[in-house]
Amino acid sequence: MTDTAAHAKPSAGSRAKRFLKPNVVLLALIPLFLLYLPRFVENTTLLQAISVATIFVMFAASWDILSGYTGQVSFGHAAFIGTGAYTVALFSKYEPGVSNELALLAGVLVAALLGVAIGVPCLRLKGPYLALATLSVAGALVQITFIYKEQLGGEDGIAGVKNVQDGAVTGPLGEGLSKLVLGPLTFGGKSPFDQYIYVSYFVALLAMVLVVGGLMLLGYGKRGLVLRSIQQDEAAAEAAGVPLTRYKLAAFVLSAACAGFAGGLYAQIRGTVALDLLSVDLSLLIIIIAAFGGAGSIIGPAIGAYAVILLQNYYLDRASDVFVEHPELKIGSFALLLIVVLIVAPRGLVPPLLQRLSGRGSPSRAAGAALTESA
Amino acid sequence: MSERVLDVQDLKVSFGKAQVLDGVTFHVDKGETVAVVGPNGAGKTTLLRALSRLNAWSGSVEFDGRPLPKKAYDVVMAGLVHTPERRRLFPGLSIRDNLELGARRLRKEPNTRAEDLERVYTLFPKLKERAGQTAGTLSGGEQQQCAIGRSLMGRPRLLLLDEPSMGLAPKLIQQIFSIIREINTQGTTVLLVEQNAQQALSVADRAYILETGSIVKEGTGRELLGDPAIKEAYLGVA
Amino acid sequence: MDVLVQGAITSATIALVALGFSLVYGVGGIVNLAHGSFFMIGAYAAYAASEADMPLLVAAVIGVAAAMLAGVLLDRLVIAPIRHQEVAVLIATLAVAILVQSGVQFFFGGLERQLPGFVEGSVSIFGVDLRQTELLAGLMALVTIVVVLLVLTRSPAGRMVRAVAEDEEAAVLVGVRPERVTLYVLAIGAGLAGLAGVLVAPYGVLTPTMWLLPLTQAFAIVILGGLGSIQGTVLASVVIGFLDRFVAFNVKDGGIKIGLVTVAVILATLVLRPQGLLGKVAR
Numbered sequence: 087m088t089d090t091a092a093h094a095k096p097s098a099g100s101r102a103k104r105f106l107k108p109n110v111v112l113l114a115l116i117p118l119f120l121l122y123l124p125r126f127v128e129n130t131t132l133l134q135a136i137s138v139a140t141i142f143v144m145f146a147a148s149w150d151i152l153s154g155y156t157g158q159v160s161f162g163h164a165a166f167i168g169t170g171a172y173t174v175a176l177f178s179k180y181e182p183g184v185s186n187e188l189a190l191l192a193g194v195l196v197a198a199l200l201g202v203a204i205g206v207p208c209l210r211l212k213g214p215y216l217a218l219a220t221l222s223v224a225g226a227l228v229q230i231t232f233i234y235k236e237q238l239g240g241e242d243g244i245a246g247v248k249n250v251q252d253g254a255v256t257g258p259l260g261e262g263l264s265k266l267v268l269g270p271l272t273f274g275g276k277s278p279f280d281q282y283i284y285v286s287y288f289v290a291l292l293a294m295v296l297v298v299g300g301l302m303l304l305g306y307g308k309r310g311l312v313l314r315s316i317q318q319d320e321a322a323a324e325a326a327g328v329p330l331t332r333y334k335l336a337a338f339v340l341s342a343a344c345a346g347f348a349g350g351l352y353a354q355i356r357g358t359v360a361l362d363l364l365s366v367d368l369s370l371l372i373i374i375i376a377a378f379g380g381a382g383s384i385i386g387p388a389i390g391a392y393a394v395i396l397l398q399n400y401y402l403d404r405a406s407d408v409f410v411e412h413p414e415l416k417i418g419s420f421a422l423l424l425i426v427v428l429i430v431a432p433r434g435l436v437p438p439l440l441q442r443l444s445g446r447g448s449p450s451r452a453a454g455a456a457l458t459e460s461a
Numbered sequence: 462m463s464e465r466v467l468d469v470q471d472l473k474v475s476f477g478k479a480q481v482l483d484g485v486t487f488h489v490d491k492g493e494t495v496a497v498v499g500p501n502g503a504g505k506t507t508l509l510r511a512l513s514r515l516n517a518w519s520g521s522v523e524f525d526g527r528p529l530p531k532k533a534y535d536v537v538m539a540g541l542v543h544t545p546e547r548r549r550l551f552p553g554l555s556i557r558d559n560l561e562l563g564a565r566r567l568r569k570e571p572n573t574r575a576e577d578l579e580r581v582y583t584l585f586p587k588l589k590e591r592a593g594q595t596a597g598t599l600s601g602g603e604q605q606q607c608a609i610g611r612s613l614m615g616r617p618r619l620l621l622l623d624e625p626s627m628g629l630a631p632k633l634i635q636q637i638f639s640i641i642r643e644i645n646t647q648g649t650t651v652l653l654v655e656q657n658a659q660q661a662l663s664v665a666d667r668a669y670i671l672e673t674g675s676i677v678k679e680g681t682g683r684e685l686l687g688d689p690a691i692k693e694a695y696l697g698v699a
Numbered sequence: 700m701d702v703l704v705q706g707a708i709t710s711a712t713i714a715l716v717a718l719g720f721s722l723v724y725g726v727g728g729i730v731n732l733a734h735g736s737f738f739m740i741g742a743y744a745a746y747a748a749s750e751a752d753m754p755l756l757v758a759a760v761i762g763v764a765a766a767m768l769a770g771v772l773l774d775r776l777v778i779a780p781i782r783h784q785e786v787a788v789l790i791a792t793l794a795v796a797i798l799v800q801s802g803v804q805f806f807f808g809g810l811e812r813q814l815p816g817f818v819e820g821s822v823s824i825f826g827v828d829l830r831q832t833e834l835l836a837g838l839m840a841l842v843t844i845v846v847v848l849l850v851l852t853r854s855p856a857g858r859m860v861r862a863v864a865e866d867e868e869a870a871v872l873v874g875v876r877p878e879r880v881t882l883y884v885l886a887i888g889a890g891l892a893g894l895a896g897v898l899v900a901p902y903g904v905l906t907p908t909m910w911l912l913p914l915t916q917a918f919a920i921v922i923l924g925g926l927g928s929i930q931g932t933v934l935a936s937v938v939i940g941f942l943d944r945f946v947a948f949n950v951k952d953g954g955i956k957i958g959l960v961t962v963a964v965i966l967a968t969l970v971l972r973p974q975g976l977l978g979k980v981a982r
Contacts, residue, residue, distance in 0.1 A: 159786055161732075161793060207969045214730035215922075217789045219965060221732070222915040226962040232955045366911065370797050373790055414907075418801030421794040428791045429780045513872065537874040549869035551862045558858050565859075565874040611873065 113302075113385065117295045121288075125267055130283045132400055137283070137355060139395035140290040144297045144348035145368075146375045146387035151301050152341035153373075154381030155310060156334055157317030158208065161217045162224030163345055163372050165204070168364035169227070170197045170346030171353035175244040176237070186253035190350045197346020198339050205338030209331060221366065228364045243360030250289045250354045251282055259292065260285030286355040293351055297344050298388055304340075305384045313337055314382065367417050371398075374424050394420065464491040465526070466619050466650050467512075467541075472520035474504070474511050481507045482518070483674040489619060494641065494651040496665035496682065498658045498695065503671045505654035506546050509621050512536075512652075513543040525618060538566055540618030547627065548608040552597030556588055556607055559596050563614030573616065581610040584640060602633035609640065619650045626657045638664050658695035662686045670695075702944050704827040708837030710940025714933055715840050715895035716913045717920040718847060719888020721932040724921060725864035727881035729778060729788055733795040734892060735914030741766040741893025742900040742909070743803055746814050755817055759897045766893020769799075770886040778885070779878060796910055804907040814900035836898035843894060844933070847887075851929060860884060912958050916943070919965045939964065 120140070124133055145167055153159040170193035177189035184192075204223055208216050231238040238244065250256040264273045264284040273284065304310055312333055315323040324330050353359045362368060371394070372387075379390025398416050402409040409416055467489040474482040482504045489495045499505055511518040514533040522529040530536050537543075542563075550559050560581060564574050582589035585606040591599065596607055605625055612620055625641065626634040638660045645651050645664075654671075655661035662668055665682035670691065678685065685691050720734045745762030749755055777795060781787045816832035823829070851857035862870040863880045870877060892913070903909075920939050924931025939961065946960050947953040 157786075159789070161789070207966045211969065213785045214724075214789060215969070217730065217732065217793075218915075218918040219969065221793070222918060222958075222962045222965055225911050225915055226959045229955055229958045233952055233959070366793075366908075367797060367800075370793055373793070377790065412805050414801040414804040418798050418805070421798040421801070424794045425777055425791050425798070428787050428794075429777060515868065515871075533871045534874060534876050537872060543872045545869065545872060549866055549872070551865040551869065553865055554858065554861055558861075561855070562858060562862055562870075562873045562875070615873065 117291065120291055121263075122267060124264075124284060124287060130280050133287050134283050135396055135400035136392075137287045137290045138352075138399055139392045140287075140294045141348055141352045141355065142372075142375065142391040142395045143294050143388045144351075145345060145372050146379065146391045147298045147301050147384050148341045148344035148348065149372045150376055150381055150384050150387045151305060151313070151344070152337045154376060154383065154387070155305060155313035155317065156337045158216055158334060158337070159213070159373075160220045160341070160369075161373070162204075162220035162222070162366075162369050163341075164364050164366070164368040165220070165224040165227050166197045166200060166342040166345035167349035167352070167368065168224075168359075169200050169342075170194060170349030171359045171363045172231070172238060172244070173197070173346070174350040174353045175247045175359040178246065178248045179237075179244055182248065186248055186250070186354060187255050189248075190347065190354070193350030193353075194343050194347045197349070198343040200346075201339040201342025202335070205335050205342075208338070209334055221369070224364060224366065224369055228361055231361065231364070239360075241361055243358055245358045247353045247357050247359060249282070249286070249357050250351070251285050253289075253354070256289045256354070257285070260287075260289040263288035263292070290351065290355060293348070297347065298384065301344065302384045309333075317382075370421065371417060374420050377424060377427070465489075466491050466493075466524070467652065468521075468523040469512075470521040472508070472511060472518055472522065474507050474516055474518045481674055482511065484520070485671070485674070485676055487669050487676060487679070489650060489652050491650055492645075492648070493666045494645045494653065494664055496661040496668040497652070497654040497671050498661050498668055498685075499654075499656070499671035500695075501656060502673075504674045505656075505671055506623055508671070509543060509545075509623050509652075509654055512541065512621060537615070540566070540616075541621065542566070542612045542615045542617035542619070543621040544608050544612045544623060544625070546623040548604045550596040550599075550604055550607055550611070553595055555593055556596055556599070557592040559607055559611050560588070560614050563611035566615035574614075577614050577616065581613055584613075584643065585610055601628050602630070602636070605629065605633075605637055606640070609637075609644070613644065613649070617649060619652060620644070622651060622653045624655060625653070626655060626660060634660060658691065659686075662691075700825055700827050702941065702948055704824055704829065705833075705948075706941035706944040708833055708840075708940075709943050710937045711837050711840035711844060712895045712899055713913070713916055713920065713940045713943070714844055714936030715898075716892045717917040717924075717932050717936050717939075718844065718929075719884075719891045720914075720917040721921045721924070721929070722860065722864075722884050723881070723888050724926070725929075726860055726884045727778075727782065727877070728785070728867075729782070729881070729885075730785075730792075731773070731778070731885070732789060732792040732914065733773060733799065733910075734792075734888070734917060735910035735912070736796045736799040737766040737769055737889040737892035738896040738899075738913045739803060739905075739907075739910040740769050740799065741896030742814070742903070742905050743807060743812075743896075744893075745897045745900055746807075746812050746905055749814055755815065758814070759817070762897035762900075763890050763893045766896065767886050767890040769893075770889025771882065773889070774882045774885045779882075782878070782881075796914075800907045800910065807905075807907070809907060812905035813903075814897075814905075816901040830902060832901045836902070839898055840895065843891065847891065848929065848933070856883075912961075915958060915961050915965075919961045919968070922965055922968050 127133060145163065149160060149163045173193035173196045174189045177184050177192060204220065208219055211219060232240045250260060264281070268284065273281065276284065312328050315326065315328060316330065316333060320330060349363060375390040375394045376387040378394065379388065380386030402416055465488055469488065470486050472482055472485040473480070485508060497505055497508060507516060510516045512522065512529070514531065514536050524539060524541055530539050551562070560578060564577060567573050587603050588607055588610055596604065599607060609622070609625065622641065625637050629637065634657065641651060641653065642664050653661055653665065662682040662685050668680065668682050668685050669676045670678040670685065678691070716734070716738055720731065723729050723731050723734070741762040744765035745758040748758035748761040753761070773795060777791050778788060781791060816830060817835055818831040821828055821830045822834055824834070851860060859870070859875050859880055863875060863877045867877050916939055920932055920935040923938060924935035942960060942964070943957050946957050950956055
């Protein structure tokens with residue numbers, strides 16, 4: 087904090103590297119582990135839950151590049167997820183001839199556009215304004231599904247979304263990986279329903295590695311430093327030469343696009359879209375995941391997603407019938423846990439997010455350094 | 462020896478690694494006007510904020526023979542009333558509301574209020590004329606009057622004044638200091654921090670010179686006014 | 700004419716919600732994303748009491764009391780410990796909103812509920828047929844708002860509230876405890892929102908997600924009215940209230956488009972006039 091400008095440059099740079107670079111080898115073990123997991127886990131229900139968690143890893147990571155990094159905390163991430171998912175579903179419903187991949191791309195584009203539409207008015211907004219604006223936009227989208235009930239299905243959602251196995255790319259890719267990991271004979275011997283679970287498992291995994299890998303490359307590089315600097319001190323970051331508007335908007339759009347992609351893929355895996363993909367519950371769930379995993383690190387929320395979603399979709403159901411009969415108690419419990427954590431250990435369990443939000447350190451200098459280095 | 466109202470020993474305040482007050486020791490006796498004079502950045506405002514528990518500090522402070530209460534609110538209730546830098550009135554509230562808020566310390570003795578209000582209006586007739594206007598519409602000098610009036614409404618055991626001359630024209634500065642003298646004559650003990658050494662030293666019974674976090678000189682107001690080094694550094698005369 | 704009469708009623712009930720939201724923001728700098736939940740708690744508590752065969756008036760009192768209790772608990776248990784961490788407060792209060800939502804879902808299920816009307820029959824005002832319970836809701840809300848405004852501007856307590864809103868530290872220096880004022884304002888704000896919930900319950904619809912629209916509308920009102928401006932809040936409530944009914948009556952499927960229009964107002968205000976109608980430049 088008392089760094090003088092003279093030696094801040096090298097020290098900030100090296101400090102950032104030391105602190106932020108996760109161990110690449112260790113990191114690569116996670117997808118490898120997940121890749122071979124189906125070989126040893128026969129329980130397809132569990133695998134299905136892991137697939138969903140893998141999708142949520144992308145939700146959380148895409149939230150993190152916006153909220154954890156730049157500090158523009160989004161309380162309506164479901165808006166982007168749902169937009170991607172509903173776009174994909176609409177293609178299945180009205181233009182079934184369009185390939186899965188093209189529909190997914192369209193989902194990404196529409197979500198990115200929404201990112202621009204929300205991002206621009208929100209550029210000047212801070213904390214509470216941004217929170218309420220993002221929250222209420224997601225709420226408005228829910229209403230749109232009722233207004234265009236015939237097209238969007240209202241509370242019923244849209245069923246019969248073309249699934250990943252039908253995809254020109256995702257189908258063969260998923261089947262190939264399944265045969266590779268399980269052996270062609272084993273895979274061939276499974277029921278079509280189980281085969282589908284394997285295919286979607288691998289497609290989700292592959293997509294996750296691409297998205298999270300990409301976001302990590304960005305987040306741990308110089309641009310990530312710049313994004314962090316925005317969170318710490320906008321004015322200082324601007325003074326250090328960060329083109330604020332461009333970076334903030336870019337973070338919004340990138341985050342929206344990734345969320346739209348993950349949402350669209352989720353729709354193809356589930357085969358349905360419904361209001362849960364636009365709900366405040368989903369937005370909060372992502373914040374919960376990020377808070378427990380440690381926001382602003384990409385990898386933290388990613389790991390948090392596995393923990394929280396497996397609990398939600400698998401273990402809690404087996405722990406007590408109450409959760410089966412009253413699924414709403416799951417998100418309720420997580421919300422309660424989050425509240426307790428925030429109160430009892432506002433800096434302890436959730437250090438990265440809250441510490442950075444309380445404005446410690448001086449990454450704006452690091453950002454300045456990053457910019458000069460890149461120049 | 463007269464009764465000691467405030468006794469400060471080795472008061473230290475630091476913000477991060479910056480030591481703003483580096484072991485300040487001084488005292489105020491009942492009935493005195495004591496001035497702490499120093500240049501910008503010497504730590505004067507920090508000193509008063511520390512006494513009001515608005516800053517964390519270390520050291521020992523006794524107020525009225527007892528350790529200073531731990532919370533800002535309890536400090537006020539104990540009778541150490543702070544007129545902050547830049548007045549800090551409630552600009553959207555009427556002058557009368559501002560003054561009445563000052564009487565919150567005495568809310569359990571409701572009979573004092575009318576009397577105190579009258580006293581403030583006598584000291585500052587302008588405030589009475591404009592009692593219904595919002596404080597934000599007052600001129601700088603009137604705002605300072607209102608701020609001091611607000612503090613007086615609490616019948617302070619010790620009145621802390623932070624730079625009452627700030628931003629005022631010379632004639633108004635004269636006025637404010639003669640009011641401070643009058644307040645003191647009426648029985649209020651005053652601790653004043655000021656950049657305007659000339660005025661502060663001439664109203665003060667005793668004074669301390671604060672430079673970069675330490676007290677470098679002390680004496681009666683008169684002594685310090687006559688001190689050649691002080692004359693050169695603070696009064697602009699060689 | 701329908702729009703005018705019903706708009707006035709809606710404005711008044713919405714203003715009840717928005718006033719508390721705005722006051723809590725002004726006083727504590729706290730944006731309480733669980734504010735809409737007080738509305739819901741008031742409505743459901745009154746509903747539960749009336750289901751337990753209590754007289755409606757008692758049920759109404761229980762509704763308001765439950766909301767106030769929730770406000771006190773929220774302040775003491777959740778907000779006070781993290782008061783100065785803006786984002787933590789936002790996250791925690793959103794978590795509270797979802798917690799309440801899941802609690803309501805658990806105890807009452809997802810089906811739509813409704814409270815019986817406080818008064819039976821209908822009246823005709825300026826040629827508009829109106830259920831008496833709606834008229835009562837509007838009048839009660841209006842009276843309450845006037846009382847709240849009078850307390851704020853005329854009483855010593857209101858003076859303290861405004862002082863803390865204007866300059867928290869200066870308020871400390873005259874012997875005001877901002878934490879206490881925040882607690883009281885939160886409790887009263889919660890009670891006002893709860894009252895709105897109770898009043899609307901006989902002609903609105905109770906569902907576990909009913910908290911979101913009033914929160915969004917309160918936000919729109921606070922943005923439109925300008926931060927910390929009480930007059931602005933009241934004025935903007937009228938705008939949003941009439942807009943609400945205008946959309947409901949004049950737009951096809953208007954009932955479900957209200958939220959959409961509200962969000963449009965929010966975004967437009969943020970872009971065109973971030974300081975609101977009467978507001979000062981945002982702090």
